[in-house]
Every structure is written in structure tokens, then in C-alpha cells.
Amino acid sequence: xxxxxxxxxxxxxxxxxxxxxxxxxxxxxxxxxxxxxxxxxxxxxxxxxxxxxxxxxxxxxxxxxxxxxxxxxxxxxxxxxxxxxxxxxxxxxxxxxxxxxxxxxxxxxxxxxxxxxxxxxxxxxxxxxxxxxxxxxxxxxxxxxxxxxxxxxxxxxxxxxxxxxxxxxxxxxxxxxxxxxxxxxxxxxxxxxxxxxxxxxxxxxxxxxxxxxxxxxxxxx
Amino acid sequence: xxxxxxxxxxxxxxxxxxxxxxxxxxxxxxxxxxxxxxxxxxxxxxxxxxxxxxxxxxxxxxxxxxxxxxxxxxxxxxxxxxxxxxxxxxxxxxxxxxxxxxxxxxxxxxxxxxxxxxxxxxxxxxxxxxxxxxxxxxxxxxxxxxxxxxxxxxxxxxxxxxxxxxxxxxxxxxxxxxxxxxxxxxxxxxxxxxxxxxxx
Numbered sequence: 001x002x003x004x005x006x007x008x009x010x011x012x013x014x015x016x017x018x019x020x021x022x023x024x025x026x027x028x029x030x031x032x033x034x035x036x037x038x039x040x041x042x043x044x045x046x047x048x049x050x051x052x053x054x055x056x057x058x059x060x061x062x063x064x065x066x067x068x069x070x071x072x073x074x075x076x077x078x079x080x081x082x083x084x085x086x087x088x089x090x091x092x093x094x095x096x097x098x099x100x101x102x103x104x105x106x107x108x109x110x111x112x113x114x115x116x117x118x119x120x121x122x123x124x125x126x127x128x129x130x131x132x133x134x135x136x137x138x139x140x141x142x143x144x145x146x147x148x149x150x151x152x153x154x155x156x157x158x159x160x161x162x163x164x165x166x167x168x169x170x171x172x173x174x175x176x177x178x179x180x181x182x183x184x185x186x187x188x189x190x191x192x193x194x195x196x197x198x199x200x201x202x203x204x205x206x207x208x209x210x211x212x213x214x215x216x217x218x219x220x221x
Numbered sequence: 222x223x224x225x226x227x228x229x230x231x232x233x234x235x236x237x238x239x240x241x242x243x244x245x246x247x248x249x250x251x252x253x254x255x256x257x258x259x260x261x262x263x264x265x266x267x268x269x270x271x272x273x274x275x276x277x278x279x280x281x282x283x284x285x286x287x288x289x290x291x292x293x294x295x296x297x298x299x300x301x302x303x304x305x306x307x308x309x310x311x312x313x314x315x316x317x318x319x320x321x322x323x324x325x326x327x328x329x330x331x332x333x334x335x336x337x338x339x340x341x342x343x344x345x346x347x348x349x350x351x352x353x354x355x356x357x358x359x360x361x362x363x364x365x366x367x368x369x370x371x372x373x374x375x376x377x378x379x380x381x382x383x384x385x386x387x388x389x390x391x392x393x394x395x396x397x398x399x400x401x402x403x404x405x406x407x408x409x410x411x412x413x414x415x416x417x418x419x420x421x
Contacts, residue, residue, distance in 0.1 A: 022395030031293035
């Protein structure tokens with residue numbers, strides 16, 4: 001066999017190689033383009049109209065306090081921003097590496113960025129890649145800061161508003177935030193916390209890594 | 222993921238640098254392959270030297286096999302690779318004109334530059350002819366603009382047109398090329414006997 005191959009001239013070898021590659025191509029048929037995906041536009045449009053896929057920051061805070069963990073919280077911001085502060089239990093996955101991440105298609109995924117825009121884009125990417133349960137954090141990190149970490153109560157608030165603020169205050173303190181009462185443009189801190197400024201809470205644990213902890217088994221291996 | 226330019230791996234400016242490097246390499250390979258010589262090129266049309274057919278078909282199947290397998294592996298998005306639109310009748314007529322020019326002048330446009338760069342005067346004259354032809358064509362363009370844009374078929378590929386699988390089409394093209402190589406070798410021997418000398 002080896003002698004036979006040695007005897008062949010280069011054009012013959014190349015011709016045989018081309019013939020073989022052509023033959024395998026015949027068996028392969030159509031090389032599928034893995035980046036082109038069919039999207040059910042109607043279904044997507046319906047999902048957005050009904051607002052089924054948005055989670056309010058209050059709901060998320062509630063889940064976190066109750067240690068409800070049937071979802072994965074994904075932080076889409078830059079690594080640097082993530083390192084400075086992130087919502088507890090979140091994992092940092094920049095939007096460009098979303099499809100190569102460890103997220104599973106049957107997992108409940110809650111996305112947030114600084115505002116809604118990046119999260120909405122990521123939502124679309126994941127939805128079109130056939131991820132089943134993808135949700136947005138309404139208002140993103142900005143809403144989390146405004147409503148959870150630094151809730152404000154106007155000094156001339158009604159009793160109802162004050163009652164709601166009392167609840168928000170407890171939630172805020174739970175996450176290390178700084179609730180404030182605003183009167184005439186100046187804010188007074190009501191928290192027991194000695195720092196009067198709006199400092200972001202210190203991260204208790206080092207910023208988590210992408211897919212940190214025990215790697216989950218990938219889908220469809 | 223290829224094609225790199227379409228995925229913004231580099232800017233338009235840098236793409237010109239890459240084009241320059243590839244162009245130099247392409248010209249060099251053509252020259253080394255003997256494509257700077259009008260006698261060798263024109264001999265194709267008298268079937269005494271089938272080098273043009275062999276080189277062209279080799280290039281075609283090498284590229285076709287490469288594109289197919291790169292797509293299969295997932296390195297390349299073939300839908301982003303530029304394919305010239307097909308205008309059937311104008312392109313057939315244009316091909317006939319190019320063929321006539323090829324036989325008469327001994328070069329196709331690209332090889333005339335290869336030839337001129339090695340100092341051949343016929344190649345340089347050929348280039349002048351190309352520019353004159355482009356000028357005349359441009360000036361007369363309104364006269365045959367309708368014909369120029371007739372029988373548009375858009376982006377057409379063999380496997381889409383015939384409804385075959387991509388792999389089957391590739392296999393048929395490879396078979397066609399291998400058959401052509403065999404026929405070319407055989408033809409060269411016959412012509413060499415007839416002309417009483419070996420193939421150049």
C-alpha cells in the first residue's frame with residue numbers, strides 16, 4: 001500500500017485527494033450554517049406585548065430575600081462595572097459571549113444591564129437561539145439603585161407613601177442600601193448606617209466568575 | 222468566524238493592505254505558473270498546451286472544497302461571501318468578447334499585468350488597450366445600458382439553481398475537473414504527435 005502511494009506522481013495524489021474530499025462532501029450534503037436561526041417572530045412579538053417577560057426590581061428583591069433560586073441572574077455589564085457592584089447571586093456574562101456561556105436552554109434566565117437596552121438585545125439573542133425562559137429586569141441596574149438601594153421619600157409624603165417607604169427601607173437595608181427622605185432638595189439619610197453618602201454597598205463575596213461554582217452539565221451532550 | 226472583513230476584524234484601510242499582499246502573491250504565482258507568457262496562454266485555444274484549463278480548474282476546485290469544508294466546520298459564513306449577480310445573456314456575450322480578446326492578444330486582463338510587470342512590451346500594450354476599451358465602453362454605455370441590465374437573475378449558485386445539495390454539486394464539479402484534467406493530458410499528447418513536438 002505504502003509503495004503504491006509512493007509510486008503515484010504528485011498530480012495523481014492531488015487528484016485522488018480532491019476526489020475523496022468531493023466524495024465526502026457528497027455524503028455531508030448541506031453544511032448547515034450554525035449562525036442562521038429560524039425565529040418565530042409572532043410568538044416573540046406576543047411575548048413582548050403581554051409584558052410577561054419583565055420582572056420588577058421589587059419582585060427580584062423579594063426573591064433574593066426569600067432565597068428563591070430557581071433562576072440564574074445574569075449581569076450583562078462590563079467586567080469592571082460588575083466588579084464594583086452587582087446584584088447578589090448574579091453572574092457576569094458580557095453580551096458577546098452570551099451564546100458561548102454555560103446557560104442552558106431550559107433554565108430560567110433573568111437579564112440585566114445598566115438600563116433596559118442591552119438586556120433587551122440579549123433577550124432577543126437568547127430567544128432567537130431558542131432559550132425557553134428568558135426574562136428582563138425592568139429598568140436594569142438603574143432601577144435597582146433607585147428603588148432598592150437608595151429609595152427616596154418626599155418629606156411631604158402622604159401616609160400611604162410613608163407606609164410603602166417603610167417596607168422599601170427594610171428591603172434597602174437588607175441589601176446594604178441607604179434609604180433617604182428628601183425635603184426641599186436636600187436628602188437626609190434615615191438609615192442606621194453611619195455613612196451619609198450614597199455609597200454602593202461593599203461586595204461581601206469576591207465578584208463571581210462566569211459560570212462560577214460547580215459547572216452544570218451542558219444540555220444535549 | 223470568516224469572512225473576517227465582514228465581521229469587522231479589521232478596518233477598510235487595513236483591508237487594502239491585505240488586498241495588496243494577496244495581490245502580490247497572486248501575481249507572483251501566476252508568473253511562476255507561466256501565465257506571463259502570451260504563447261502559453263494562447264496555446265490553450267489551439268489545444269496544444271492545456272495549462273490554463275488545468276490551473277483554472279485546480280483553483281476552482283481548491284476554493285470550492287475549502288469553502289465547503291470551512292462552512293461545514295463552522296469557520297465561515299458562506300452567505301456573507303460576495304457573489305457577483307448573474308445577468309445571463311450579457312455575461313455570455315461579454316465572455317465571448319473576452320475570449321476573442323484572449324486569443325488575439327494572448328492575455329486576459331489579469332495576466333496582462335503579470336506580463337507587463339516582467340517587462341514584456343506586448344503586455345504593456347495590452348494594458349493600454351484595456352484602458353482604452355474601458356474608456357470607449359464608458360462613453361458608449363448609455364447606448365446599451367438596457368442590454369447590460371437584461372436577464373437579471375440575482376445571486377445564483379449552481380446548487381440553488383438546480384435544487385441539488387451543496388455537497389452533490391461540489392462532487393460533480395470535482396468529477397468534471399478530474400475528467401477535464403485527464404482529457405487535457407490526453408489531448409496534449411495527441412496534439413504533440415500531430416505537431417511533431419512535445420507540449421511546452
